[in-house]
Amino acid sequence: MTERSLTLMAVHAHPDDEATSTGGVLARYAAEGITTVLVTCTDGRCGDGPGGVKPGDPGHDPQAVVAMRQAELTASCAALKVTHLETLDYADSGMMGWAANDAPGAFWNTPVAEAADRLAELIRRYRPDVVVTYDENGFYGHPDHIQAHRITMAAVERTDIPAKVYWTTVPRSAFQEFGRVMKEIGVEFPEPDESSEMPELGLPDDEITTWVDIGAYGGQKFESLAAHASQAENIFFLQLGQERFTELMGVETFVRVRDTTGAATPEDDLFAGLR
Numbered sequence: 001m002t003e004r005s006l007t008l009m010a011v012h013a014h015p016d017d018e019a020t021s022t023g024g025v026l027a028r029y030a031a032e033g034i035t036t037v038l039v040t041c042t043d044g045r046c047g048d049g050p051g052g053v054k055p056g057d058p059g060h061d062p063q064a065v066v067a068m069r070q071a072e073l074t075a076s077c078a079a080l081k082v083t084h085l086e087t088l089d090y091a092d093s094g095m096m097g098w099a100a101n102d103a104p105g106a107f108w109n110t111p112v113a114e115a116a117d118r119l120a121e122l123i124r125r126y127r128p129d130v131v132v133t134y135d136e137n138g139f140y141g142h143p144d145h146i147q148a149h150r151i152t153m154a155a156v157e158r159t160d161i162p163a164k165v166y167w168t169t170v171p172r173s174a175f176q177e178f179g180r181v182m183k184e185i186g187v188e189f190p191e192p193d194e195s196s197e198m199p200e201l202g203l204p205d206d207e208i209t210t211w212v213d214i215g216a217y218g219g220q221k222f223e224s225l226a227a228h229a230s231q232a233e234n235i236f237f238l239q240l241g242q243e244r245f246t247e248l249m250g251v252e253t254f255v256r257v258r259d260t261t262g263a264a265t266p267e268d269d270l271f272a273g274l275r
């Protein structure tokens, strides 16, 4: 076998998702000499426009939003030193029930097999050892996140290339601390709605297989998040400031759903068993 560098591929739904749940691992593994590939499935046209104008409101020009968010994504990748950025450029779908879900070219509206084909092509090209995406609920129920999950799992099955596959998650123990800090800085969270069908977010701590220390890369992660300034109103983490953010987000957590290495869990490295 020829000597090739280990490769991490993260598959995300929107420009800015790479920062929140995987910014730390992308920065850390790049610093360790691992090739990092970010695949962003949608173009982010349902995001806020210049001046905070909301999708559907007068003056919200989806093409202008797409161009702005592409530039922000490029800047975010520079902050995280991502080796390769690949965009699938589907139209994003907005939240469950929005009309944008049914628009032609919408990611949610694209057959899984069709989008999985395109991702499988990227997996064959980059041959990632480790692939990271969302769980089957897209972590919090966003249709584009659910679709990213579906096409990733289909593409992994089709190619049989990655040795390890992970879903991003948050330990339940972290929510309490998180809520406390948010309250401290005056960010209001809606009370959980008992009638809502949203499943509980995150996982019990003992179901989390993988805890990766990214404390040394908190600055880069914050910088990557800050690159998406046009969406700042939706990115409440930015209100924490870099120091608090790094303190609170110093570990990224995952659940391992595919493994051919036999590495024991819990583990503290996505590449355990591969180096």
Ligand SMILES: [Zn+2]
Residues within 6 Å of the ligand: 013, 014, 017, 142, 145
């Ligand atoms: Zn997203």
